[in-house]
Amino acid sequence: MNPVLDYTLWLCFAVLSVAIFLALWRLFKGPTLPDRVVALELIASMTVGLIGLYAIRTGRDAFIDVAMVLALTAFLAAIGFARYLEKGSHRDDH
Amino acid sequence: MDLEVLVALPIIIPLLLGALSLTVLSNHSAQRWLGAIGTALLLICSVWLLLHTREVGIQVLEVGSWPAPFGIVLVSDMLGAIMVVLASITGFATALYSLKTVRKRFERFGYYPLLHLLLAGVNGAFLTGDIFNLYVWFEVLLVASFALLILGGERAQMEGAIKYVTLNLLSSALFLTAIGLTYGLVGTLNMADIAVKMASLEDQKMVTVIASLFLIAFAIKAAAFPLFFWLPASYHTPQVAVSAIFAGLLTKVGVYALYRVFTLIFTADTGFTHEILLWIAIFTMLTGVLGAAAQFEVRRILSFHIISQIGYMILGLALFTPLALIGGVFYIMHHIIVKANLFLVAGLMYRLGGSFELKKLGGLYRNHPGLAVLFLIPALSLAGVPPLSGFFAKFILIKAGVEAGAWWAVGIALLVGLLTLFSMIKIWNEAFWKASPEPNPAVPAPTRNALLYWTIGLLAAMTVCIGLFAQPIYQMAEMAAAQLLNPAGYIEAVLGGTTP
Amino acid sequence: MNVLLSNLVLALIWAALTDTMNAGGLVIGFFIGYLVLVLVFRQHPDVRQYRLRVPRMFSFVVFFTKELIMANLKVAYDVLTPIHLMKPGVIAMPLRAESDLEITMLANAISLTPGSLSLDVSSDRKVLYVHVMYLHNEEDVMNELKRMETKILRVMR
Amino acid sequence: MKPRRFNMRSLILNTGSSLLLPLLVLFSLFLLLRGHDEPGGGFIGGLVAAAAVALKLFAEDYKAARDMLRVHPLQLVGIGLVLAAVASLPPLFVGESFFTAQWWSLDLPIFGELKLSTPLLFDIGVFLGVIGTVLTVVFTLAEAEHS
Amino acid sequence: MIIDILAAFFIAAGSFFMLVASLGVFRMPDLLTRMHATTKSGVLGAGLIMCGVMLFFVDSGVTLKALAVMAFTTLTSPIAAHAIGRAGYFIGVPLWDKTIKDELHGRYDEETHVLRSPEHLQDKQDKP
């Protein structure tokens, strides 16, 4: 593998790892449910990204399939939470 | 067609019946026909399988034609075949009993499919030769039991179900963990193959670690001390027919699994594992029977007795002598029929007496002598009164205990026998002998109980027959025990003598 | 829509005929199918509309990608710098888009482009409420949004 | 602060979901059929399909989702079960062991050789079973909201 | 070689935007501003990385899959954002105190679930 790509990959993994932690912090911190959901959606996106990176790192395109499913279905959680807010009206930050 | 397929029939039949019943959910008569005829068919096939196995020896079916350690095998040895027959008997009796007792709304909400699939799960567990497949069948029967348990949706059912579900899921998780560790250690899932590979390991004590995890996982399923809490918390809450099949079968699957793995796989370090089993057996017998002594509701008394009886079965395994295993298998055979029957009797007592509470019951002996007789037979059998089935079961175990010099176990087993009688007589005195507390029981006397009487009578007749004609039953138990003590035979049958 | 479907079928047939049932084959098939449709059924009113729609779609994708990147750079700047430059606010954007699909596409596009996030459509479907991050000059923002609307409507109609 | 109430009905969400719905269904079939060779299979496909119907439910309402499915999900479960169980039986008629895979090759004019097999039938059973189960749970819960 | 470096560039850019998105969600003052960061940067980041994937593999199947990923995120992300942002707004998640304008405020009727449009726009539009 091209060393530039190799180092970039390493860097990207590191960057995304940091990014996920930031999102996780928001997920933990809230303060409201929509904030958490936004963070969750972002984590899903970053998971897609990580899988892309991993596919490149291993040279196996089959991993993209996971990203595909994730990209198409992960938003459902957000819809679900939105519906929760509709029915339940817990905003979660009391 | 090759007779090999017989091994699969006890699973396929209830699976298909379950699937078919589910597709005709709103057709009550179809449901009932499928229930009664289907379980009868299952019973016939199971008996056929048992006879065939007795005749020919261990039967192995390679599912999907994939050779043994790789694909899943179904294995019918004597123990497995006996258990399948017992499950089918219980299933048949329950189905008959259900015809008249299960309300239409329950039928519409899947009572019969659940019953069939429960039987499929139970039979699958008894027949599979693969440890992960065993897990799968455990889950099938577990979820079926969850669903049956809450059918009706009453508060007590919900409360009981939460405990039942949680503790059983913990057990499943431990089981899965143990499977994972086993796979990690030997890289295979076929039980015969696991046995071979485990035996070839240098450090058998490592194997024991995994064994102890299996032990706990199965002991929870079997409701052994100190892991039985889920059972008394829930068993008295569902429909009586459901309680009956639970009482007869579910814990016995745990016992079966203990028998299977602790005779086939984990036999190298019996000083540790079977010693633990022995103490589990002792305390299970004792705490169960004391629990029953403290209860005043018929189903609760019976539920606690399940636990104490499990102790006897585990005792057979723990002593690990040929006679003890014979006794254990004999005990299982006797117990499943008797225990299921007692719950069915309790149901009829409820119909006729209007309550499960001993305080509110009474006068049954005077008014329903037939029921009295049908109660006494399984009750006295449970307590080990000769010449009923329970006597010989206990007798063999006690003899095995005496031979093995397990004095504590023998002493406790005897004491527990006495206390079992104590509880049964408590029911008898209160529900049957005592005059009815109310001059006119509030419940309108339900008519058309004939089928229920017949069902109970059928099981009672079996109890009597096992006692009066103990020899053929003993011979089967003896064969089963001989096979259990000779894991090489099982391995040979499964792997065909060649290890990969 | 029917035309798009025909085009897709043509692409499939092409891929099958040439035994290139993969992405490349399909793209080529689609392109060839487009040409065939446009050339052969020139007179058909639907096709006439369709003829324009494909190039517009491409141009929209390019425009949109550009907008997306610009949006991100802007946000990135604000995120990375210690002081927030934002002046957020919710504005009501009058809608020209009429059909469900148009409104939805517009709203989605707005959500993905610079500093705007669509919140909801009024029940009379006349107004799209948009959360805007840099509401320094409402007029500019509104124009920007309307430009987007125009582009989308050109593709859709 | 007293929580406010609002309604899920949104034009954007409705339209968006009806755009995504065929996509999800198509994708689920794709996952089902390729499962034997590429990542996917009955279970994964079934979950995606169920997610599609769930999306309909969430974006519109219970009735819309129920109408879209037409059959009761429990019936779907039943059919799935029967298919999965029946897929194990054909080998018995040709004297092979229970569950032995049977493969039939069909020559079709356009699609070329079509490989039909009991594993595929089985996977379809799984697919239907999964859809049925997830939807039974989801619908039941949604229905309970109204009662 | 060149393609690999190009791919490296794309994934680096993608990762950068991802980081931006998460920094946004981490730092931004209120729900809606945070959503600006995630919706756009999430889609872009994933898209860029997928471009990198396309370039790296140079294979039609992979390209199709990567395009699918991009299309899926582009479709789903704004819908999710809409659902959650709308819900958040309506249940009264507080806006940043420096928010300068809120034309939506007070136009939603909790009982009838009708969202009115601003009166001046109503008039303007009603003119035939």
Place this chain on the structure above:
Amino acid sequence: MLIAVLSCFILACFAPWLHRLGGRHSGWLLALLPASLFAYFASMLPLVSQGHSLQFAYAWFPGMGIQLSFLVDGLSLLFALLITGIGFFILAYGGRYLEKHKDLGRFFVFLLGFMGSMLGVVLSDNLISLFVFWELTTVTSFMLIGFNHEQEDARKKAHQGLMITVMGGLALMTGFIMLGMAAGSYELSTILYSDGLTEHALYLPMLLLILLGAFTKSAQAPFHFWLPNAMAAPTPVSAYLHSATMVKAGVYLLARLNPGLGGTDTWLLMLTLFGALTMLTGIFLASRATGVKKVLAYSTVMALGTLTMLLGLGTETAALAAVTFLLAHALYKGALFMVAGILDHSAGVKDFTQAGGLRHSMPKTTVVAVLASLSLAGIIPLFGFVGKELLLEAVLSASNWHIGLTIATVIANILVVLVAAIVALKPWFGAVVDTPKKPHDPDIALLIGPAVLATLGLLFGLMPFIADKGLLAAAAGAVYGQPIELYLALWHGINLPLMLSLSSLLLGLLLFKVWGGWRQLTNFMHSAEKIGPEVVYERLMLGMTQFAAWQTNTLQNGYLRNYLITTLGTVIIVVGWALLRVNQLELNISFQDMRVHEVAIAVLLIFSALIAVLVRSFLAAVAMLGALGFGVALLYVFFSAIDVGITQVLVETITVLLLVLVLYRLPEFRSLSSTANRIRDAIIAGMTGLLMTILILVITGARQLEGISEYFLQNSGPLGHGRNVVNVILVDFRALDTLGEVFVLALVAIGVYAMIHLRTGALPVTNSDRRAAFNLRRSQKDKAKADAKAEAEASAAASKGEE
């Protein structure tokens, strides 16, 4: 022979119908069976009295060495004749006595059942089949004691008798098992003549267990109390079971086993000690009692003690004395009990103090009663005299402790005379006392039994050789273990036994004169009863139920987390213990082979898990679970599990959907546990986690073998026709797993559907109502808590202020 025994059971099954058929005379009808059986057994007399024994064997359960084998020798024939003979009279008597009782049909069932069981006990050659019949006598006896089951007392007494005898029975079974092991057979005919039993290692335990069984059945002190209590049964039952037959089953067993197990010091000690003790206890209590059946019952206890003592002595004389005494006792006690029944039936008298001068109104009964009582007192020329003389002779010639035993026997004899005098004189002679019913002599059915038995007592006394030549010698021989040389005689001349006998007669009569005084004098017994064995039994039972309740409340306390803690504690202890035993515990720890993204995700997961635990909002926890699910999926992907990763993603998403569907109807997170509980739980959880970590580290380090997975990689393409090996495994190699899995899902669907739709009981109608109910409940509780807190604070402040 088998038919002889089983015929009773078969007839028992049909008794209710026959009863309806026979009407008033059904007792006579049914009595035909014991009559013909008596004849059948009597036909064996000639052979058996010549010292032969007959054996019959039927296969039953050869696997465990159990067969239905029967042995007819002197001893068993004696018993068989008693059982069928007295049984004949009892059936006739009972049919009349309970004529008006609505459960008479059931009475016949149990009585016939009992008869069969008892025949089985005395005839069985196989120890286990003997035990089977033994237990059947217990059960039938239970049913008969509780015959008047609507009275609580009857139920209680029946329960008591059952518990005591079954306890003994279980001990007996164990003893039999040991005996069988020691002798290598369960056949008495083999065991009794096998050598070395008494030297066997198991001799002592087996002996003690068998004695426990025999003693409880035969009501030896300290288990004697159940027998008088068993008098709750109808009088015919008492006459039959509790005097003539069943209680003698224990004695029979001792007699039977004497040749095999007897003769040792332990045997001698145990039997004579307990026998003498029982003898004295029984007669002492009898002399104080006033209830007709009580007096007779206690004197039965005395007789059983005497018999046991004699069997303990083990001499030739003792053996002969035992069988003689046994026969005599059966005759007079059977008669007396039936007389007691007549007293009750015809005069309503249940207590000796209620009656007097009945000889005028009931002359025939009086004759019978006096005759039987004289035999009881051992007065010449009745058969009781013969037995008593032999008894004294045997005691005097005992090898050990003969002085003590003699004194005990003489004391017992004095009191027996007293008791006999009470029975023979008190109700019949003296001033006429008004009785509850108008007294009259009963009809033939009631009178014939006692009359015949009492007459036999006289006949055998006058001509002891009838009994002797016929049977008693053979029976004594069976007890002694070899043919016996002695013979019975009414008159042995004037010797020490006669002197003792005479003096005890005089003293007894003297005592009768001052009976009231005697009862006053022995009043201390009354308080002694409070610490007697019956009280001990009651306490034990109460203690058991209390302990049971305590244990159950402690273990099965309803708290799920306690159940979980117990379960997990077991896991930690057992698995931890197993781990500690591993010879070389090597943990596969290495931080070498890690990638940055893997570490990041793993750490992220650890954080997510911890946060999900700590977070205060349910929704936050659910969202956290979503993130955790993505992280886990990533781990699967990072380590090559694509299908698993996809599945994980989907499952996680749908799980979140399900959770949010039910969430809004669930209450928010609350902190319910105390800090101490949290710490405890954290320790349990932490230890379990640590255990799992260690297990993984140990196992991953220990794998040495090739697994089977290579097979799937090799064959998936060629044989499975699929390139996704995981899928091929799922739908082909291990399709059965997947099938089960689909069924699990289907079951979940049914269960969920039923759970929600099949509702019973009234529930709040709307969601808002339900929520309101939740909130109300919660706020009330919170308020109560707050109030309590405020109150506590206020009181604390107040107490501070006071200082």
Place this chain on the structure above:
Amino acid sequence: MTTLMAILIGTFYAAAIYMMLRRSVVKLVIGLILLSNAANLLIFTVAGMDRGIPPLIPKGELLIEGPAADPLAQAVILTSIVIGFGVLAFAVVLIHRACEVVQTDDMNEMKGTD
């Protein structure tokens, strides 16, 4: 990596059990989810973890060249995920119903049946 995974799984088990020991049934559900994940990851870890070699046969071939990750473990985990999911779905509905019927989520008030 095994070591880290072991720690991770241990944490999962611990977190799951801690949650299951709480009095709120709602937390019980979260515990069950964690427990299921923990068990699956455990199988995954002890079966041996290989990077980047999914058990997929390349197109047009019959065999995988070179090593591949353990497909059996993956299949087993997949099955167990599905079963775990099903059981969990049931548990979720059960707990919802229980809360509804008992009118509280406090396990301490659900002990009427013992």
